[in-house]
Amino acid sequence: MLAAIYALIACGYVLVYRVSRVLNLAHGELMMLGAYALMLTAAQFTTYWPAAIAAAVGLSLLTGVLVYLFLMRKMTGEMVLAAVLTTVALGILLRGVMVLVWSAQQQYPAQALGVANTSIALPGGARISFFSALLILTTLLVYGALLSFLRFGRWGIRMRAAGQSPLLAAQRGINLHAVYALAWGLSTLTGALAGILIALDSGLDQTMAIIGLKAFPAALVGGLDSLVGALAGSLIVASAEVLLIHYVDPLLSEVVPFLVLIAMLVVRPWGLFGTREELDRV
Amino acid sequence: MSEPLLSVDKLEVVYQRAITAVQGITLSAQQGQIVGILGTNGAGKTTLLRAISGFHGTDDARVTEGTIRFKGRRIENIEPHRIARSGIALVPEREKVFPNLTVAENLLVPAAPGLVLAERKRQEAQVLQFFPKLEELHARTAGLLSGGERQMLAIAAALVAKPELLLVDELSLGLAPVVVEDLAARLVQIRRELGITVLLVEQSAAVALEIADYSYVLENGRIVLDGDRARLTNHPDIQEFYLGQSSGKRRSYRDVKQYRRSRRWYG
Numbered sequence A: 001m002l003a004a005i006y007a008l009i010a011c012g013y014v015l016v017y018r019v020s021r022v023l024n025l026a027h028g029e030l031m032m033l034g035a036y037a038l039m040l041t042a043a044q045f046t047t048y049w050p051a052a053i054a055a056a057v058g059l060s061l062l063t064g065v066l067v068y069l070f071l072m073r074k075m076t077g078e079m080v081l082a083a084v085l086t087t088v089a090l091g092i093l094l095r096g097v098m099v100l101v102w103s104a105q106q107q108y109p110a111q112a113l114g115v116a117n118t119s120i121a122l123p124g125g126a127r128i129s130f131f132s133a134l135l136i137l138t139t140l141l142v143y144g145a146l147l148s149f150l151r152f153g154r155w156g157i158r159m160r161a162a163g164q165s166p167l168l169a170a171q172r173g174i175n176l177h178a179v180y181a182l183a184w185g186l187s188t189l190t191g192a193l194a195g196i197l198i199a200l201d202s203g204l205d206q207t208m209a210i211i212g213l214k215a216f217p218a219a220l221v222g223g224l225d226s227l228v229g230a231l232a233g234s235l236i237v238a239s240a241e242v243l244l245i246h247y248v249d250p251l252l253s254e255v256v257p258f259l260v261l262i263a264m265l266v267v268r269p270w271g272l273f274g275t276r277e278e279l280d281r282v
Numbered sequence B: 001m002s003e004p005l006l007s008v009d010k011l012e013v014v015y016q017r018a019i020t021a022v023q024g025i026t027l028s029a030q031q032g033q034i035v036g037i038l039g040t041n042g043a044g045k046t047t048l049l050r051a052i053s054g055f056h057g058t059d060d061a062r063v064t065e066g067t068i069r070f071k072g073r074r075i076e077n078i079e080p081h082r083i084a085r086s087g088i089a090l091v092p093e094r095e096k097v098f099p100n101l102t103v104a105e106n107l108l109v110p111a112a113p114g115l116v117l118a119e120r121k122r123q124e125a126q127v128l129q130f131f132p133k134l135e136e137l138h139a140r141t142a143g144l145l146s147g148g149e150r151q152m153l154a155i156a157a158a159l160v161a162k163p164e165l166l167l168v169d170e171l172s173l174g175l176a177p178v179v180v181e182d183l184a185a186r187l188v189q190i191r192r193e194l195g196i197t198v199l200l201v202e203q204s205a206a207v208a209l210e211i212a213d214y215s216y217v218l219e220n221g222r223i224v225l226d227g228d229r230a231r232l233t234n235h236p237d238i239q240e241f242y243l244g245q246s247s248g249k250r251r252s253y254r255d256v257k258q259y260r261r262s263r264r265w266y267g
Helices: A004-018 A028-046 A048-068 A080-102 A110-112 A129-154 A154-164 A166-171 A176-202 A208-222 A227-247 A250-254 A256-266 A278-279 B047-051 B080-085 B103-108 B116-127 B131-136 B149-158 B177-194 B207-213 B229-234 B234-241 B253-263
Strands: A119-121 A128-129 B006-015 B021-029 B033-038 B061-070 B088-091 B165-169 B195-200 B213-217 B224-229
Touching: A004 A028, A004 A129, A004 A176, A004 A208, A004 A227, A004 B253, A028 A048, A028 A080, A028 A176, A028 A208, A048 A176, A110 A176, A119 A129, A128 A129, A129 A154, A129 A176, A129 A227, A154 A166, A154 A176, A154 B103, A166 A176, A166 B080, A176 A208, A208 A227, A208 A256, A227 A250, A227 A256, A250 A256, A250 A278, A256 A278, B021 B033, B021 B047, B021 B061, B021 B224, B033 B047, B033 B177, B033 B207, B047 B061, B047 B080, B047 B088, B047 B165, B047 B195, B080 B088, B080 B195, B103 B116, B103 B149, B116 B131, B131 B149, B149 B165, B149 B177, B177 B195, B177 B207, B195 B207, B207 B229, B207 B234, B213 B229, B224 B229, B229 B234
Parallel strands: B033 B195, B033 B213, B088 B165, B165 B195
Antiparallel strands: A119 A128, B006 B021, B006 B061, B213 B224
């Protein structure tokens, strides 16, 4: 379950990094924004909750594209560090705005939508809540879709090309801005999906951005430019977290992902599935 | 003569707002010609090609003076992908293929958007007839190709976009003479069958003069000499300094100095 959350968030980091070499440190906040967008759309589509989710996800896709067009586009040609710092600033700004608009109180979009989070019995006596199950399913679907899109899709191949050599891609007639905007849009979309499903499962407040931050080690452990790596990294980080919480101390929960991250950076800085050469450029 | 396909007029390019790499180059290419640009390292050949194909944000370079016209339209300082779509394709000197993509994917990237599959396949087949070897390597990752195969793939990928003007930066660089000979012959064949214009930048004067209809010699960012094949191959300075055929008796130091002085009068 935790692994699915991390994986769904981590693929957003990977998408943006792979295409533009920029670490989007505002990903957690963008994901939270997606969840709050659901509060907005919930008021519009009270009768049919999947429509509300779809609308919120659509809004998030748009948000990602707009973030690129109005903010990150200005950073092309600048240093990568400058772009990363811009995302940090964006994150802080978004968090502030979200507190102003929606207050720091915990909210329950599931109630607003009138959906009960029933629990489903699994074989073997375990139980899983409906939205947790939905989240795991979504993660699998998103990964399947992204992998085949990057492998076979026209725009997927373009994204890979642009990630490898932006200059050559431009000379071959690829509009880099369109590709980057698409990467940001997809990244925000997947993040928002995660944010929405978490909010539906366990409520929504300002601490959600921390989950986003905790997924970052998962992406890095797997190798920042690899989707498969993000999946593996999420499994590793999540199992480490669950085991340590269970056997050592529940308070460790916030710390574990970063412990794993540090251990990984010492042993294999480019991650499990990442390319070595990618990091040399940073 | 009719209006040339490409005309460059008094072009000046500045890097990082400080370094002038090309100063006042004027040249033109007629439809269907192969035009050679000769010159040593740092003469400004690559900069000239890059100016025509468009600078990228990280290049930190700009055309500060002069104009570049393609089919009569001015194209200086336009984004590379727009120039590519207007019908100019570049075979770059270094990063010329996407190393982690397969040969087939490399050929797919530049194809015009919105083409139906059949049309795209037809275009690809037309290009691959010049390079049958690439057909066998279809599923191979481009990073694993040899230098010659990589050059073929780069040319093929440039042609898939159906350009009217093909810019080739250093056809012969790092390749065995037999391979270069073969590629040069393909280029002539491509020009003949597809009717496209080729602008070929070369350090190796022998290669360029063999296939180019008209050539320009670049030194220190200026054109110092130009002419058709007959004029340049018979020019004593070209024979001496670019083809390395000395005319029997060794030239004295004074002659060389004279040559250096005479060059300044062009530009």
